[in-house]
């Protein structure tokens with residue numbers, strides 16, 4: 001990975017750090033968060049774990065998508081490519097300006113050490129979950145942007161959308 005590529009993680013988590021339940025989001029749709037995701041990831045390649053790919057509500061890039069799996073014979077839809085590791089995905093994106101890691105929990109855990117930027121939506125409620133956003137050292141990052149949306153403003157919950165930049 002050449003250093004000119006910004007590695008960005010993008011995630012939404014609840015107060016108790018839940019990001020998923022039964023391979024879906026734990027909450028009702030949040031249009032404000034969806035709009036933000038579409039805006040910041042526009043024209044960027046995406047990297048995701050096989051479980052996040054294998055999800056009826058999957059998110060994908062119009063440009064290119066990499067699905068990380070240990071299954072050598074795993075077959076993906078058009079517009080997606082199988083890779084065997086996060087490093088292989090980064091190698092394929094090495095000439096990009098910015099690439100997005102979309103999760104889920106397993107892939108976020110692997111990615112945090114590489115993250116230059118984290119777009120993190122905080123959903124200010126508690127939800128049952130079986131997948132969680134990993135704890136990371138906030139001292140390693142500055143918060144460079146914070147957008148607030150109150151319940152009713154294109155969101156069924158109070159949310160904050162933070163941008164963390166590695167110091």
Ligand SMILES: NC(=O)c1ccc[n+]([C@@H]2O[C@H](COP(=O)([O-])OP(=O)(O)OC[C@H]3O[C@@H](n4cnc5c(N)ncnc54)[C@H](OP(=O)(O)O)[C@@H]3O)[C@@H](O)[C@H]2O)c1
Nearest residue numbers: 011012020023024049050051052069070103104105106107
């Ligand atoms: N709220 C959010 O922002 C957000 C974002 C994304 C996902 N999610 C949620 O997160 C949940 C899914 O997360 P998850 O942790 O269960 O799954 P995941 O991270 O999406 O995918 C896990 C899969 O990635 C592959 N993998 C993991 N480590 C690997 C390695 N070192 N080398 C090669 N392949 C590797 C394995 O695929 P194989 O089993 O095929 O080998 C593994 O089963 C869902 O509930 C989803 O809705 C939430």
